[in-house]
Amino acid sequence: MQNSYSHSLSTNKQLTQKSVNRCFNGEQHYYSHESTSTKTSMTFSIYLPDEALAGRRCPAILYLSGLTCNADNVTHKAHFQQKCSELGMILIAPDTSPRSSEESDVPNDDRYFVGQGASYYVDATQAPWSDNFNMQSYIVDELYDLLRSEFPIHSIGVTGHSMGGHGALLLGFKFPSKFVSVSALSPVCAASESAWGVAAYTEYFGDDESLWAQADASKMIEKVGQQYSSILVDQGGADNFLAEGQLQTSKLQEACTKANQPLTLRYQAGHDHSYYFIQTVISDHIEHHWHMAQLS
Amino acid sequence: MQNSYSHSLSTNKQLTQKSVNRCFNGEQHYYSHESTSTKTSMTFSIYLPDEALAGRRCPAILYLSGLTCNADNVTHKAHFQQKCSELGMILIAPDTSPRSSEESDVPNDDRYFVGQGASYYVDATQAPWSDNFNMQSYIVDELYDLLRSEFPIHSIGVTGHSMGGHGALLLGFKFPSKFVSVSALSPVCAASESAWGVAAYTEYFGDDESLWAQADASKMIEKVGQQYSSILVDQGGADNFLAEGQLQTSKLQEACTKANQPLTLRYQAGHDHSYYFIQTVISDHIEHHWHMAQLS
Numbered sequence: 001m002q003n004s005y006s007h008s009l010s011t012n013k014q015l016t017q018k019s020v021n022r023c024f025n026g027e028q029h030y031y032s033h034e035s036t037s038t039k040t041s042m043t044f045s046i047y048l049p050d051e052a053l054a055g056r057r058c059p060a061i062l063y064l065s066g067l068t069c070n071a072d073n074v075t076h077k078a079h080f081q082q083k084c085s086e087l088g089m090i091l092i093a094p095d096t097s098p099r100s101s102e103e104s105d106v107p108n109d110d111r112y113f114v115g116q117g118a119s120y121y122v123d124a125t126q127a128p129w130s131d132n133f134n135m136q137s138y139i140v141d142e143l144y145d146l147l148r149s150e151f152p153i154h155s156i157g158v159t160g161h162s163m164g165g166h167g168a169l170l171l172g173f174k175f176p177s178k179f180v181s182v183s184a185l186s187p188v189c190a191a192s193e194s195a196w197g198v199a200a201y202t203e204y205f206g207d208d209e210s211l212w213a214q215a216d217a218s219k220m221i222e223k224v225g226q227q228y229s230s231i232l233v234d235q236g237g238a239d240n241f242l243a244e245g246q247l248q249t250s251k252l253q254e255a256c257t258k259a260n261q262p263l264t265l266r267y268q269a270g271h272d273h274s275y276y277f278i279q280t281v282i283s284d285h286i287e288h289h290w291h292m293a294q295l296s
Numbered sequence: 297m298q299n300s301y302s303h304s305l306s307t308n309k310q311l312t313q314k315s316v317n318r319c320f321n322g323e324q325h326y327y328s329h330e331s332t333s334t335k336t337s338m339t340f341s342i343y344l345p346d347e348a349l350a351g352r353r354c355p356a357i358l359y360l361s362g363l364t365c366n367a368d369n370v371t372h373k374a375h376f377q378q379k380c381s382e383l384g385m386i387l388i389a390p391d392t393s394p395r396s397s398e399e400s401d402v403p404n405d406d407r408y409f410v411g412q413g414a415s416y417y418v419d420a421t422q423a424p425w426s427d428n429f430n431m432q433s434y435i436v437d438e439l440y441d442l443l444r445s446e447f448p449i450h451s452i453g454v455t456g457h458s459m460g461g462h463g464a465l466l467l468g469f470k471f472p473s474k475f476v477s478v479s480a481l482s483p484v485c486a487a488s489e490s491a492w493g494v495a496a497y498t499e500y501f502g503d504d505e506s507l508w509a510q511a512d513a514s515k516m517i518e519k520v521g522q523q524y525s526s527i528l529v530d531q532g533g534a535d536n537f538l539a540e541g542q543l544q545t546s547k548l549q550e551a552c553t554k555a556n557q558p559l560t561l562r563y564q565a566g567h568d569h570s571y572y573f574i575q576t577v578i579s580d581h582i583e584h585h586w587h588m589a590q591l592s
Contacts, residue, residue, distance in 0.1 A: 021568055021572040022532075022534065022566040022567045022573070022576075023572035023573070023575065023576055024575075024576050076372065076373050076571070077372050077373065079378070081572070081576075082375070082576075236318075238318065271318045272317055272318065274317050275372070276317040276318065276324055276377070277319070279319065279320075279377065280318075280319055280320050280377075280378075
């Protein structure tokens with residue numbers, strides 16, 4: 001009976017391990033590190049199946065969370081661990097933005113869709129945001145390189161929920177050389193035309209319209225054309241944010257049609273925007289990324 | 297595409313529906329009601345698979361949570377919904393004790409293992425607890441009858457975690473006519489001899505030793521003998537509360553041996569006391585209760 005497992009980090013001292021919990025045939029870890037992109041300490045969770053703990057390179061999924069979330073929500077509530085354990089996949093959940101702490105004072109906004117918890121995974125160009133809100137660089141450069149150097153990663157796919165679904169689609173198509181697969185759950189499909197995104201981009205980009213277009217997933221897909229043999233998107237049919245016009249799923253569908261980008265788009269009857277929906281479909285997304293990793 | 301589901305409650309007005317979320321092929325509901333046992337409002341969650349929503353009687357599991365928990369912890373973090381959806385099972389998660397509110401002032405204690413969140417599922421006999429802390433009566437009489445009258449339930453099994461595992465074993469063997477199956481995760485197996493239970497029972501029962509023995513799962517099993525064709529217990533091998541002597545799993549094993557009660561007891565290597573462990577084994581427990589319900 002083996003009672004403990006450990007992951008031997010390299011001698012690189014960039015990561016501070018915060019917790020380890022065994023879960024299915026693997027371990028759920030949390031780490032923090034000092035980020036040069038955000039000038040703050042950043043925390044992420046990573047699920048490591050036993051194959052990875054034994055040092056074998058595994059396909060990985062970067063999961064980008066939505067408005068108001070940090071790494072905890074998906075790690076506690078989405079139940080990705082069982083399928084990752086079955087398939088031998090790594091899943092990394094970063095925070096959604098830099099945060100204020102005793103060491104660093106990060107700008108914020110009273111609206112939940114702007115500021116801390118609401119980065120939209122872009123690099124802000126306007127004060128006071130541009131000092132810290134560089135989540136595009138954090139995800140696709142800094143964290144990406146850190147993960148590849150510290151963990152036995154074979155390839156990386158990107159997914160996310162809501163504002164994180166926007167992030168997954170945007171970064172997946174803006175930096176296709178970084179990712180082998182893309183999927184999204186209930187994504188904000190046209191951030192530059194949604195009420196949430198208009199409020200945020202007014203703060204982060206001011207009136208520079210070219211930056212707005214580069215931060216809109218549907219416009220990015222239309223611009224760059226097909227990048228993946230298929231992408232998977234799930235959307236709850238009873239999602240109040242779909243009804244309110246924040247998600248604009250039809251614009252993603254139109255963009256993929258124009259770009260000749262194969263899209264599997266599933267409207268799931270009766271499902272809302274919550275983690276009850278995420279847990280319902282997450283296994284299919286993990287399998288999608290696993291299959292794409294086998295082809296890469 | 298069907299976008300909404302509904303559960304038609306009977307005209308009995310005892311229940312107030314607090315929320316409904318679609319999850320897998322079923323719905324996660326929350327209800328509150330005024331309890332005569334605890335003299336407070338009580339909240340429970342119930343997962344209803346589509347079979348139950350269509351009015352077909354389904355086997356049900358009563359899940360009793362551990363110290364400090366309410367209905368939310370297991371409902372958000374244990375991920376029982378997928379397996380319940382697959383098998384067509386109902387799962388009910390009550391609160392762990394009465395709670396203070398604007399309408400009712402319930403006694404409490406600074407220690408997390410006594411008072412609100414720490415009922416041990418017994419009927420207290422000592423002031424100030426005996427007015428409200430009647431969770432045995434609440435579970436096996438009041439809530440039990442309410443569930444059977446309001447939802448299409450075929451039969452009820454009982455399970456739980458930690459202090460709730462104690463509750464499942466205790467109530468399952470004290471009231472075997474009520475339940476068709478029993479299992480437990482990381483249970484407190486001998487509450488009257490654990491530091492947590494000694495502190496709680498000193499408050500709830502004073503020095504009446506006969507009441508202490510009737511509130512100890514291992515002693516109850518030894519007293520009443522075999523009641524079920526088998527029971528299932530999972531215990532994390534790296535559980536700090538096992539090491540500290542709060543759980544005393546070996547006493548359960550000895551009691552079952554003496555009682556000729558078949559026990560499947562599994563020590564899971566490397567696993568701790570957390571919901572990461574619960575989610576790892578919960579599907580096996582749901583299948584155990586499902587199989588027992590088929591035989592009932």
